[in-house]
Amino acid sequence: MARVLSCIQPTGDVHLGNYLGALRNWVAGQHENDAFHGIVDLHALTVIDQPGVVGKSTIELAAMLFAVGLDPDIATIFVQSHVTEHSQLGWIMECQVSFGELGRMTQFKDKSAKREADFLSAGLFTYPALMAADILLYDTDEVPVGEDQRQHLEITRDIAMRFNHRFGETFVIPKAVMPKAGARVMDLQDPTSKMSKTGDTDAGLISMLDDPAAIVKKFKRAVTDGDSEVRFDRATKPGVSNLLEILAACTGETPEALAAKYTQYGPLKADTGEAVVELLRPIQARYHELMADRAELQSLLRKGAQKARVVAAVTLARAQTHLGLVPA
Numbered sequence: 001m002a003r004v005l006s007c008i009q010p011t012g013d014v015h016l017g018n019y020l021g022a023l024r025n026w027v028a029g030q031h032e033n034d035a036f037h038g039i040v041d042l043h044a045l046t047v048i049d050q051p052g053v054v055g056k057s058t059i060e061l062a063a064m065l066f067a068v069g070l071d072p073d074i075a076t077i078f079v080q081s082h083v084t085e086h087s088q089l090g091w092i093m094e095c096q097v098s099f100g101e102l103g104r105m106t107q108f109k110d111k112s113a114k115r116e117a118d119f120l121s122a123g124l125f126t127y128p129a130l131m132a133a134d135i136l137l138y139d140t141d142e143v144p145v146g147e148d149q150r151q152h153l154e155i156t157r158d159i160a161m162r163f164n165h166r167f168g169e170t171f172v173i174p175k176a177v178m179p180k181a182g183a184r185v186m187d188l189q190d191p192t193s194k195m196s197k198t199g200d201t202d203a204g205l206i207s208m209l210d211d212p213a214a215i216v217k218k219f220k221r222a223v224t225d226g227d228s229e230v231r232f233d234r235a236t237k238p239g240v241s242n243l244l245e246i247l248a249a250c251t252g253e254t255p256e257a258l259a260a261k262y263t264q265y266g267p268l269k270a271d272t273g274e275a276v277v278e279l280l281r282p283i284q285a286r287y288h289e290l291m292a293d294r295a296e297l298q299s300l301l302r303k304g305a306q307k308a309r310v311v312a313a314v315t316l317a318r319a320q321t322h323l324g325l326v327p328a
C-alpha cells in the first residue's frame with residue numbers, strides 16, 4: 001500500500017480549485033492508500049500578522065476536510081504545528097537547499113511581487129524547505145497536488161536526493177500525482193491566473209461555502225472569449241476552456257465531449273454553475289453540522305496528531321542520526 005501525503009494551508013476559505021485539484025482526490029485515495037493529510041498552519045504564518053486568525057481558519061478547514069469526506073478513522077488528518085517534528089526537520093531542510101534554488105520558485109516570485117509594499121517574511125522565501133520536511137517525514141511515495149505545486153515537489157525531490165547522497169539513505173524520494181480533471185482551476189474573472197485565495201477579485205473565486213445564488217451569478221459573469229464558439233483550447237480560449245474543465249470535473253465527461261454539446265456561452269455558464277451548486281450542496285450541509293461541535297473537531301485533530309507523530313518521530317531520528325548529531 002503506497003504512503004500518500006498532501007497538505008493544505010489554512011488561509012481563508014477553501015475554494016473550488018482546492019477541492020477539484022486536491023481534496024476530492026484525497027477522499028478517493030484514502031481507501032486505496034495509507035493517507036496522511038496535514039493542515040499546514042506553520043505555512044500560513046508566512047503571511048499572517050494578527051493573533052487568532054490562523055487558529056480560526058485551522059478549525060474551519062478541519063471541518064471542511066471532514067465534510068468533503070475524509071474519514072479520521074481511515075486517513076491521518078493532523079495539524080502541522082501539533083507535530084513538532086515538522087519544524088525540527090524543516091530547519092535541517094533549510095540547510096540542504098540553496099539560496100539560488102529558493103529564489104527560482106515561481107510561487108515565491110508571484111507572492112512576493114503581490115506583497116511588494118508589505119512585510120515580506122523570510123518564511124515566505126524558505127517555505128519550500130518546510131514543505132519538503134512535511135513530505136519527507138512520512139516516507140511518502142506519492143503527493144497528490146494541483147499543477148501549481150509541481151515545482152515544490154521537484155525541489156523536495158532534489159533536497160531528498162542531496163541529503164541521501166551526502167549523509168546516506170534516509171528519505172524516500174516522493175513523486176507528484178496530478179488529477180486528470182481539475183488540476184488547474186482558473187480564476188473566473190482572469191482565466192489566465194489560477195483560482196486562488198490571494199486573487200484580485202471575489203467574483204473570480206468560488207468558495208466552498210458560497211451560497212447557490214452567488215455561485216450561479218459568478219458563473220454567469222465569468223469572463224469568456226472574444227469569438228462565440230464553444231471549443232476546448234486552453235491557449236486561445238482560456239475562459240471557455242476553464243468552464244468546460246470545471247463542468248468536466250463535476251460530471252466525469254471530457255471537456256472536448258462537453259464542448260460539442262454547446263453552441264453558446266450562456267447555457268454552458270448556467271449548466272456549469274448548476275453542476276457546482278449540486279456538487280457543493282451536501283458538503284456545505286455537513287460542514288455546518290461539524291462546525292457546531294468544536295470540542296469533537298479538536299479531539300479528532302488530537303488523535304490525528306498522535307498517529308502522525310508515531311511516523312514523523314522515527315524519520316526525524318533517522319535524519320539526526322545520519323547527520324551525526326549527538327543524541328540528547
Ligand code: TYM
Pocket residue numbers: 005006007008009010017018019020021022023040043130131134135143144145146147148149152182183184185186194195196
Ligand atoms: P494550497 O493550500 O495553496 O492548496 C492546497 C491544494 O489545492 C491545490 N490547488 C489547486 N488545484 C487546482 N486549481 C487551483 N486553482 C488550485 N489552487 C490550489 C494545490 O495544488 C494543493 O494541492 N504549499 C502547499 C501546501 C503544502 C503541501 C505540503 C502540499 C504544504 N506542505 C506538502 C503537499 C505536500 C499549498 O500552498 O497549497
